[in-house]
Amino acid sequence: MTETPPLVVDIDGTLTDETRAVDPRVFPVLSEWPEPVVVATGKAMPYPIALCEFVGIDYTVIAENGGVVFVEATDTLQIEGDKAACLAVAEAYRDMGYEMGFGEVDLANRWRETEVVVDLSQPEEPLRRLAEEHGLEFLDTGFAYHVTDASIDKGTGLDAVCAELGLEPADFLAVGDSENDAELFDVAGESVAVANADETALARADRVTEASYADGFLEAVEPYR
Structure with missing residues (x-):
């Protein structure tokens, strides 16, 4: 089996269906992932923190498209942006x-x-x-x-997470669906756009799944499970 990388993943449109309801099939994938999991979203921080809480993983989140970064392992909160x-x-x-x-x-x-x-x-x-x-x-x-x-994005957010965890962005598998994931795709070692992704994300991804939404996420991570 291919060595499992750290994972950074979007929420809406990636772990959800088209109505933004999180697909429960992603919960065991996230909770059993053997490497660090980073939840990277455009939502405000309470949303990814809540997801981590109920999944049972460390609070390692990039919120507001990189504007807010929290790493529980080092108890570090970074807030950037005008x-x-x-x-x-x-x-x-x-x-x-x-x-x-x-x-x-x-x-x-x-x-x-x-x-x-x-x-x-x-x-x-x-x-x-x-x-x-x-x-x-x-x-x-x-x-x-x-x-x-304009100076912050999910890519700069991942840089901040990596500085705390002693990792490199190139270590990560990134999965997302939107133009706000593009900079994340640029710095990650491997980037995957789910099939419902917009044109920007599709163009910047290393590979594109055949399935959409959470089905696409499950397809994206299948080689590492």
Whole structure:
């Protein structure tokens, strides 16, 4: 059997179905993986922490597309990014008459520390234009629009994790589905896009699965099980 590498994996669209429900078949894969597992997501930190908690693995997470990194093994939290600029974009977007699109409570943004997100039901172009005017990155992950600091991404997040764990990004198998996984794919030793991935992720991956969503993840890791 091929030697098992450390694993870094996205959540939405990769461990889930199209409705963002996590497929329970991925739980034993993650909990039994013999090398470090990093959960890398565009979601705020409570979401990947909760996933790690209920799967029963160390809290080793990259959240907010690299803006927030936590490594339980070294009790290290790193927060990077120009949140003030992101909030300015959100304010300008609201002033134009648009909304974040997540309701009054807005759980999607409630715990964010480095970026803002807008629901896909809202107009894209005004948000993209405002992000560019503020020197920020605009990402369409297929589940939300993200406005984030252009200097951080999941690849820089993996660099930070590796610095804590004494590993190299090239040691990792990376599995994902979206343009916010592209920089992660660039630095990982092997990158796999699930079949439902967007064009950016497909182009940057070393291989592409035949199956989509969680089925694709299971296919991606099969050579190492």
